[in-house]
Amino acid sequence: MERKWWKESIVYQIYPRSFKDTTGNGIGDLKGIIEKVDYLKELGVDIIWLNPVYKSPNDDNGYDISDYYSIMDEFGTMEDWEKLLNELHKRDMKLIMDLVVNHTSDEHIWFLESKKSKDNQYRDYYFWKKGKDGKEPNNWVSVFGGSAWQYDETTDEYYLHIFSKKQPDLNWENPKVRKDIYKMMKWWLDKGIDGFRMDVINFISKNTDFPSVSTNEKYGWGGEYFMNGPRVNEFFKEMNKEVLSNYNIMTVGECPGATPEHASSYANIDGSKLNMIFTFEHVSLDHGPYGKFDIKPLKLKDLKENINKWQIELYNKAWNSLYLMNHDQPRAVSRFGDDKKYRVESAKMLITFTMTLCGTPYIYQGEEIGMTNISFDSIEKYRDLETLNYYNEALNNGADKNKLMKAIHYMSRDNSRTPMQWDNTKNAGFSNADTTWINVNPNYTKINVKEALNDENSILNYYKKMIKIRKSNLTLIYGEHIPFMNDNENIFAYIKKYENQLYIVYLNFSKNKQSIILPENITKENLTLIISNYKNNDFFNLKPYEARVYKVSQN
């Protein structure tokens, strides 16, 4: 397996709006991130990924970009951004930027031009279509609800928006669009950034016949016609040739609906496209037939099967990215662990899991102190447009309010977007404003960075230890993944094998004591404990959410 810096690095994701506010307007900013660079260095992470910081009307918190070449006013200036890059580089850390090029804002100059007339030179930068029988050109539903087409009076046509109507999809079929995007990418790379996280990048090639889907509902999911589309590999290759291959950078493509087969092509080790992708399968195991808010209980068996599949099928073919949460997902400890009695134990178990798989690990802000989901008591306190659209639509369709709120408490994207909890002062030390853009989780008085730094048994200190262990054991990074105890419904156990080295990982995903078995040909005497989230271990029994990593000595 070829060694690469981005395989051996750990990424820390920052959602700038919620990280640290230095101006007192209740919104996080770039100067706030600069203040915390030493904190991040000490944590042991190597790469910072920033969610979008470009100019944006913020319909979708920066994922609707109106100018790719400037910084969002609330976040600061280009000078602040340059300072941040410089501060990171000074400490041997890297910076990757979010690249949102499946769509722009409807306030981007390309779109403003495009909608002016059918013969405007930017008309074909987007997908414009005539209506059909007085309705939309097809029946695709948008990710955020309602039709994926918006009517525009000026030219009596509809434009495509897979996300909100303020996020029109760019037309990648048009070579001018691709050229302009590559130019913009080079501009940022020439400023010295270290790579891109590419937003829904497997959506860029659409079936341009735009066929309707069959459904009994008014609108239906058209994913098969715009995810992993016919020209997506060709576009990745072209982008790689024109831009990526000329720089020593890392790339990770966000790819909803991608299978290991897609990943083996998009993130092939031949280096001709992207370095790795974010898959969605393991964060969809608790989605019911009616989508993400139709929640079903998460079964460890399903998670094991899924992770094992990705670990095994990509091995020596493509590189995995490892994450349990991000700004679109619930808090990991609330979803995969226990955010009550065993919050500390389960958060430590989960990072042991992430740090012992093959791939590049991603930590999301606040994960390192075990921040939890939020349960706002009223919908007015929510900010995320997906959550709000879902609520309104479901309420209109007669759904029960309490049930809706319950689903939102578990699944809303705002769970991960409440402000970072730095200490136990006003607004968790995030901001000195009277009101913050979204409320702080009231549990900040107990769960915060200051507290965690002072407690040697904190989740944060365990993260630091686990990060060091991963970085000093190549087997944990590159090792082959060999699961055992496969039928066990509470324990995830696997061997890591690399060159002559063997490690064994046991993870108890339950609140109960569980007994373990050893893999064939390995005895207790062969094992040296490398790390555990409990001080005392009872060898054949795992305590609630106990995690252990053993090194196997070879006789």
Ligand code: GLC
């Ligand atoms: C991605 C982003 C998400 C955003 C969407 C549209 O999934 O992670 O936050 O809403 O793309 O850009």
